[in-house]
Amino acid sequence: MTPFLSEDFLLQKAAARRLYHDYAAAMPIFDYHCHLPVEDIAADRIFLNLTQVWLNGDHYKWRAMRANGIEERLITGDADDWEKFAAWAVTVPRTLRNPLYHWTHLELKRYFGIADRLLDSDSAREIYDHCSTLLQTPEFSTRAILTRMKVRVVCTTDDPVDSLEHHRTLASDPAFAVRVLPAFRPDKAMAVEDPPVYNAYLGRLAAVSGVPIRDYESLLAALKARHDFFHQAGCRLSDHGLERPYAAAFEPNDVARIFANVRRNETPSPLEIDQFKSALLLELARMDADRDWTQQFHFGALRNTNARAFRELGPDTGYDSIGDWPLATPLARFLDHLAREDRLAHTILYVLNPSDNDVVATMIGNFQDGSVPGKIQFGSGWWFNDQKDGMERQINALSNMGLLSRFVGMLTDSRSFLSYPRHEYFRRVLCNLLGTDMENGELPHDFDLVGGMVRDICYRNAVNYFGIDLN
Numbered sequence: 001m002t003p004f005l006s007e008d009f010l011l012q013k014a015a016a017r018r019l020y021h022d023y024a025a026a027m028p029i030f031d032y033h034c035h036l037p038v039e040d041i042a043a044d045r046i047f048l049n050l051t052q053v054w055l056n057g058d059h060y061k062w063r064a065m066r067a068n069g070i071e072e073r074l075i076t077g078d079a080d081d082w083e084k085f086a087a088w089a090v091t092v093p094r095t096l097r098n099p100l101y102h103w104t105h106l107e108l109k110r111y112f113g114i115a116d117r118l119l120d121s122d123s124a125r126e127i128y129d130h131c132s133t134l135l136q137t138p139e140f141s142t143r144a145i146l147t148r149m150k151v152r153v154v155c156t157t158d159d160p161v162d163s164l165e166h167h168r169t170l171a172s173d174p175a176f177a178v179r180v181l182p183a184f185r186p187d188k189a190m191a192v193e194d195p196p197v198y199n200a201y202l203g204r205l206a207a208v209s210g211v212p213i214r215d216y217e218s219l220l221a222a223l224k225a226r227h228d229f230f231h232q233a234g235c236r237l238s239d240h241g242l243e244r245p246y247a248a249a250f251e252p253n254d255v256a257r258i259f260a261n262v263r264r265n266e267t268p269s270p271l272e273i274d275q276f277k278s279a280l281l282l283e284l285a286r287m288d289a290d291r292d293w294t295q296q297f298h299f300g301a302l303r304n305t306n307a308r309a310f311r312e313l314g315p316d317t318g319y320d321s322i323g324d325w326p327l328a329t330p331l332a333r334f335l336d337h338l339a340r341e342d343r344l345a346h347t348i349l350y351v352l353n354p355s356d357n358d359v360v361a362t363m364i365g366n367f368q369d370g371s372v373p374g375k376i377q378f379g380s381g382w383w384f385n386d387q388k389d390g391m392e393r394q395i396n397a398l399s400n401m402g403l404l405s406r407f408v409g410m411l412t413d414s415r416s417f418l419s420y421p422r423h424e425y426f427r428r429v430l431c432n433l434l435g436t437d438m439e440n441g442e443l444p445h446d447f448d449l450v451g452g453m454v455r456d457i458c459y460r461n462a463v464n465y466f467g468i469d470l471n
Contacts, residue, residue, distance in 0.1 A: 005105050005109065010388070010428040010429060010432050011428060012436065015435035015436075015439050016432040016435025018451075019431040019435050019438075019447070019454050020432075022447070023454045023455055024455070025424075026150075027150075027427075028150045029423050031151055031154050031412050032237065032466060033183065034157070035415040036412075036416075037415070038167060038182075039166045040142045041146070041154070043142075044143045045141065045142045046137075046140070048136065049128070050127075051088075053135060055088055058416055059318035061088060061091075062317065062318040065087060068090070070087045086125075089124030090124075092104055092120060099387035102388075102425065105119065110149075110420075110421050111145070145420075151420065152179065153462075156180065156182055156183060158182040160186050160189060160209075160230070164182055164229070164233045171234065181234045181235060182235045183235060183239045184237070184293075186223060186238070186240070193268070195264075195265045195266065195267055195268075199262070202219070202263075205219075209221075209222040209226050210225065211225055215259065216259040220283055224287060227287045231293075234468075236294065239296045240281070240295070240298065241301065242281075242297060242299055244323075245299065246274060247333035247337070250278055250279050254275055255275060255276055258272045258275060259276065285344075286338070286341070289338065289343035290343070292346075294346035294347070295345050296347075297350065298352070299331075300353045301322070301383070302322065304320065305319055322352050323352065324353055327356050328363065332363065335366070335376075336367075339369075346375055348379045349363070349364065349377065352383055352385065354385060354390060360378050361378050361402055362401050374403065374407070374465065377406075377465075378398045378407075379411075380410050381393070391430075392429060396433075406456075410423050410427070410458075427458055431454060
């Protein structure tokens, strides 16, 4: 019987084990999309205990705890940090076959050296005290954690109104070798469905951009000013969290009228919302193309489904799920519009609904133009799909219908500094699939060939694709 979480975890064949240990394991990490709080990196924060670094903000764990009957006071409420950790420890044994069980024990092993016991209510106090003591040492500061995990690049997620002051602090510190760069996330600039909230946001945008926002054209000018500001700060990626692609037909006068009405706090119709978002999304994509950025689109999240929980706890608290919207036609229309203008930037498409995997795997082939290897990318398994089955589905769809060899690989998409073993998890899944194919005679038994592709996917493709100076 194979021990749990051995050094050959997930590696079922000899070729898979060699691919992982000899080719994948030592590769650095290029984390091109995450939600790490950059202020913590700038301050080189020391966490006081395991709850602060591991449970705070982690809606994956919160969902599991609720499903296990844990009351909200012990999840996001006013319980103290030890009580919250103890509640998580009670939940962990109930997460068998959920990826949380793997991630939990991988993180305990890789960061804290805990490999001889499982987390449960009996071991909770000892593990909590041991890890919390280590976390209060300089070797476990945020910067030390990133360095130890061989992270070379971190791209955070930043609103156009953000000052980027913490990014400037990091950029001016030659002693810290990890490149921490912003990514432009203009979702709030598109959210016209709630005019009072939207107009308050535009007030902030006008203030930081120095552009009074009186009409649609001045909105574009304000966003362009912030796009330029981000570029000067080293940003080379944008990111969009969308339910679906927006590609409704519109006329410029319609968009100007819709915006003017929203500025008067008039709620637009569903068609008007689609038209406005379609127009603005194209403009944002043009800005990315003109600056030679990479644009990322995350499709398919059905967010904030529990109205009472949203009212009490706010967004990103564990009440989102996979949505199901038509994807192929609007996505093709959107990409084609930009391609006809020759303003289709490097593009990564992520889908939350695995039923859309084949759609995206074929769609990216429609818009490769020969200028850059893998210019249009099918992004890694995201959110509910960043586990073994979801990763395998994404890899297999891309392999069957595109070029896996040009894939830019894994990202964390996480708010936790302890999430970097997800890259290890992905690499083990990748090597197991390829190694199994080698053992079955479906790929050549050529480790330089296949192992070279593994190294490319783990790190080198991202370095070449994003074009970020690592010196």
